[in-house]
Amino acid sequence: MGKYLDKPASLKIDLMLRGIRIEDPVVQAWACGSSGVDILLPRDTLVNIPCREVFTRNSPYTIRRSGEDYFITDGRGEVPVKLVPKPAFCGGSTSTGVPFRDIAASHGSYTVVTPSKRCDFFRRSIECKYCAGNFNVADGPDRVYTVDEVLETVAAVLKEKTSGIIYLSIGFSPGDDGGIEFLKPYIAAVKKNFNCLVAVEALPPKENRWIDETYALGADSVLYNLEIFDKELFEIICPGRAALIGRKRYMEALGYAAKIFPNGTVASHLIVGLEPPGSTCMGIDFLTDMGVVPVLPIYRPSSEKDLRIEPLTTEIILPVYKHLYRAVKKKKVNLNWVRDLSMVTTPAEIRDLVDDSKGGLMDSFYKSRLGLKTAWGLSSLRRKLRVVDRDPDGEH
Amino acid sequence: MSVKIDTRPIWVLLGLKALRPLFFITLAASFVYIIGMPTPEGLTPEGQKAIAVFVVCLVLWVTNVIPLAITSILAIVLVPFLGVLSTRETYSLFGNEAVFFILGAFILAGAVMGSGLSTRVALYMLSRFGSSPKKLVMVIFLLSASLSFFMSEHAVAAMLFPIVLEISKSLGIRPGRSNYGRLLFLSLAWGCIIGGVATFLGGARVPLAVGILNEMTGRTIGFLDYAVAVFPLVVILLLLGFFILTRSFPLDIKGVEGAAEALGKRLRALGKIGYTEYAVGAVMVATVLAWMFLGRRLGLSSIALTSVVFLFVLKLVRWKDIEEYVNWGIILMYGGAIILGSSLHKSGAAEWMVNGVVGSWATSPWSVLLVFSLLALFLTEGMSNAAVIAVLLPASIAIADKLALDPVLVTYAIAVPAGLAFMFPMSTPANALAASSNYISMREMARAGIVVNVLAWVLFNLVAAFWWPLIGMGY
Numbered sequence: 001m002g003k004y005l006d007k008p009a010s011l012k013i014d015l016m017l018r019g020i021r022i023e024d025p026v027v028q029a030w031a032c033g034s035s036g037v038d039i040l041l042p043r044d045t046l047v048n049i050p051c052r053e054v055f056t057r058n059s060p061y062t063i064r065r066s067g068e069d070y071f072i073t074d075g076r077g078e079v080p081v082k083l084v085p086k087p088a089f090c091g092g093s094t095s096t097g098v099p100f101r102d103i104a105a106s107h108g109s110y111t112v113v114t115p116s117k118r119c120d121f122f123r124r125s126i127e128c129k130y131c132a133g134n135f136n137v138a139d140g141p142d143r144v145y146t147v148d149e150v151l152e153t154v155a156a157v158l159k160e161k162t163s164g165i166i167y168l169s170i171g172f173s174p175g176d177d178g179g180i181e182f183l184k185p186y187i188a189a190v191k192k193n194f195n196c197l198v199a200v201e202a203l204p205p206k207e208n209r210w211i212d213e214t215y216a217l218g219a220d221s222v223l224y225n226l227e228i229f230d231k232e233l234f235e236i237i238c239p240g241r242a243a244l245i246g247r248k249r250y251m252e253a254l255g256y257a258a259k260i261f262p263n264g265t266v267a268s269h270l271i272v273g274l275e276p277p278g279s280t281c282m283g284i285d286f287l288t289d290m291g292v293v294p295v296l297p298i299y300r301p302s303s304e305k306d307l308r309i310e311p312l313t314t315e316i317i318l319p320v321y322k323h324l325y326r327a328v329k330k331k332k333v334n335l336n337w338v339r340d341l342s343m344v345t346t347p348a349e350i351r352d353l354v355d356d357s358k359g360g361l362m363d364s365f366y367k368s369r370l371g372l373k374t375a376w377g378l379s380s381l382r383r384k385l386r387v388v389d390r391d392p393d394g395e396h
Numbered sequence: 397m398s399v400k401i402d403t404r405p406i407w408v409l410l411g412l413k414a415l416r417p418l419f420f421i422t423l424a425a426s427f428v429y430i431i432g433m434p435t436p437e438g439l440t441p442e443g444q445k446a447i448a449v450f451v452v453c454l455v456l457w458v459t460n461v462i463p464l465a466i467t468s469i470l471a472i473v474l475v476p477f478l479g480v481l482s483t484r485e486t487y488s489l490f491g492n493e494a495v496f497f498i499l500g501a502f503i504l505a506g507a508v509m510g511s512g513l514s515t516r517v518a519l520y521m522l523s524r525f526g527s528s529p530k531k532l533v534m535v536i537f538l539l540s541a542s543l544s545f546f547m548s549e550h551a552v553a554a555m556l557f558p559i560v561l562e563i564s565k566s567l568g569i570r571p572g573r574s575n576y577g578r579l580l581f582l583s584l585a586w587g588c589i590i591g592g593v594a595t596f597l598g599g600a601r602v603p604l605a606v607g608i609l610n611e612m613t614g615r616t617i618g619f620l621d622y623a624v625a626v627f628p629l630v631v632i633l634l635l636l637g638f639f640i641l642t643r644s645f646p647l648d649i650k651g652v653e654g655a656a657e658a659l660g661k662r663l664r665a666l667g668k669i670g671y672t673e674y675a676v677g678a679v680m681v682a683t684v685l686a687w688m689f690l691g692r693r694l695g696l697s698s699i700a701l702t703s704v705v706f707l708f709v710l711k712l713v714r715w716k717d718i719e720e721y722v723n724w725g726i727i728l729m730y731g732g733a734i735i736l737g738s739s740l741h742k743s744g745a746a747e748w749m750v751n752g753v754v755g756s757w758a759t760s761p762w763s764v765l766l767v768f769s770l771l772a773l774f775l776t777e778g779m780s781n782a783a784v785i786a787v788l789l790p791a792s793i794a795i796a797d798k799l800a801l802d803p804v805l806v807t808y809a810i811a812v813p814a815g816l817a818f819m820f821p822m823s824t825p826a827n828a829l830a831a832s833s834n835y836i837s838m839r840e841m842a843r844a845g846i847v848v849n850v851l852a853w854v855l856f857n858l859v860a861a862f863w864w865p866l867i868g869m870g871y
């Protein structure tokens with residue numbers, strides 16, 4: 001058996017780091033057009049494996065097909081896997097002719113919806129150095145999708161019943177609200193029309209009242225991605241975030257959001273590979289202390305112009321993920337929200353690397369459709385109880 | 397949307413939610429119990445029912461679990477339903493002059509604000525006279541007060557709030573860290589509160605009190621009479637208020653150049669004064685003069701409504717714009733309060749309650765004034781000032797009757813202190829706005845406010861004892 005093949009979590013990390021070579025024409029056709037291929041590893045571990053980038057040419061991994069079955073092999077052993085069908089909505093478009101895939105992208109149990117590709121950092125040339133440029137208005141039309149277009153997209157996504165969580169994502173916009181005023185009609189419309197959970201991925205607003213508002217509007221989860229914990233590297237790699245928001249404000253906003261949103265629903269990305277692993281571990285401790293779930297994506301340069309860094313190895317990264325699992329367990333951060341993400345290895349997936357527990361009944365329950373409905377119901381009830389209108393009907 | 401997230405444990409919130417139905421069930425049971433119990437001696441069956449309605453409304457007004465106006469509607473429904481007053485009589489009380497005066501005042505204030513006149517006056521005064529930190533605070537204080545002589549203090553606070561906020565920002569003072577920030581916002585709030593008690597126009601509570609007085613006794617209070625009666629109180633409170641403010645929060649900045657620039661910019665953005673502003677100003681001045689000199693003869697509400705007609709004849713306002721400024725909830729609330737007051741009086745319930753509950757200690761006119769002004773001052777800190785009047789006035793008029801005290805005096809003793817809530821954000825919208833700026837904390841507001849509250853009570857009673865006899869309203 002190959003080095004990582006027997007543990008899905010470590011295999012996922014290794015695959016994300018090294019990518020995969022696809023020689024089989026059927027699989028090639030399957031992966032065609034996308035940056036990575038979505039594959040289901042054993043133990044229902046979903047991974048998006050890079051297959052087109054230059055670094056994948058040296059990967060030991062390939063996919064082998066035998067009849068209807070697929071295997072990932074590293075030359076020494078192999079494990080059975082399943083190809084995850086591309087969501088059917090990707091082929092559709094809105095009634096105004098916008099392809100759904102321009103507005104939404106599915107990543108396992110969640111779908112990221114971007115109502116606007118705008119990120120003002122690009123206008124000021126202070127964009128994050130690793131940014132793939134999805135939000136780069138300099139490269140494309142400054143398109144803002146209408147609420148109706150977004151609703152049509154979300155309807156198509158939810159019809160497939162693979163994603164139960166809609167992430168509304170927005171880049172940097174000037175103003176104190178962190179983009180919430182802009183997202184407001186979208187959040188409200190999605191909440192009004194669908195019984196799904198909604199997460200907001202934005203930059204921290206200047207004042208905490210916008211975080212209250214985000215929750216009151218119907219967001220079930222919020223992500224303010226710090227990305228880099230090390231102070232100096234944060235300033236170098238994320239000049240816009242450092243200059244216009246500041247690391248301190250990230251911390252404050254995350255700490256405050258963790259008090260407002262339910263346990264385990266406030267998350268922040270820390271990119272593995274853009275700072276020393278020790279610094280990422282310090283970031284993990286800091287975030288979990290506040291009750292925030294650290295989400296650790298791995299940096300994957302996708303083009304020549306991307307940030308050049310020395311590639312890390314799985315041996316170096318694995319302890320960081322193990323540290324993550326131990327930290328969230330120690331701080332009793334709920335893991336049911338951030339799980340089954342194809343682009344990121346989640347703390348829940350690391351469990352089998354650290355202890356032998358299988359996650360228990362609650363875990364399987366929350367993965368089920370009934371669990372998702374229950375989570376939605378509880379989240380709505382909690383909001384009903386917690387949100388107080390400051391402008392009640394009383395007169396003076 | 398302005399929201400707050402309650403972060404108390406979920407079980408506490410669930411418990412509190414469960415309390416609401418329990419609250420209404422208990423209230424309904426108490427209502428049925430009071431109606432069903434044997435009628436006490438000296439009380440008529442109608443009086444007993446009126447008391448039951450009063451208790452329900454009192455609880456609802458104090459707790460504010462449903463909007464004040466809806467509690468009033470409940471009173472309007474229950475009074476004829478229980479046969480305390482006939483349906484015709486109940487609804488005709490809604491046509492009380494006070495209700496129409498309030499409606500007229502809302503429309504007039506709406507016209508002044510909508511035309512931009514009030515904002516222009518405010519900006520002009522601030523940029524003209526606010527050349528040093530102390531002067532700027534004084535101008536805000538006096539401007540809030542003097543504008544509240546002519547329009548609702550709530551409207552004045554809402555209008556000046558963004559200007560004061562801009563001043564604070566342009567001065568670079570940080571919320572919660574600067575004495576000057578505290579000073580600016582408390583000057584705004586206290587100016588509005590003190591100015592708001594100076595005339596009938598500062599808030600709708602005085603017209604409401606006069607409405608109840610009129611329904612119960614046939615007596616009334618003139619616009620000018622009222623202003624003269626409270627004049628020394630307002631002047632002394634303004635002086636003392638400013639003194640306490642500047643002592644409690646010593647100045648901690650040296651110049652206000654940034655503010656002058658911001659104010660100048662806003663003023664320039666208004667452009668030059670136009671026909672509408674001149675005309676609205678003229679109508680307003682004529683109205684106030686008519687209230688002062690013809691009020692008794694023509695009636696305050698008739699004058700207000702005539703001016704409203706003029707505004708529309710001269711095409712100075714549009715109904716669509718004015719609707720925004722008319723607080724129909726307050727109008728409903730006042731109509732209901734007058735009906736409730738009348739039902740207590742006409743059924744003999746007010747007199748019976750006074751004899752039984754407060755008869756023993758209210759033995760002299762001055763003790764009635766002392767106690768009721770204190771009660772009003774105390775209750776208004778946690779309760780809507782209109783509700784304070786609706787609750788206290790019928791009983792106090794009945795006491796006045798019993799002691800052969802002029803009911804006009806007790807009307808003052810409740811209507812004036814009911815407007816003097818200095819301590820808490822929930823006491824009055826002016827305080828709520830000041831606190832919402834985050835420049836002043838609730839504790840700081842309460843600490844400074846309690847001093848003025850005590851002073852206001854003492855002063856009110858001194859004015860009643862020494863000034864009123866001089867103008868022919870002694871006791």
Ligand code: SF4
Nearest residue numbers: 119127128131135171
């Ligand atoms: S905030 Fe940074 S990562 Fe996000 S879109 Fe803007 S530049 Fe890219």
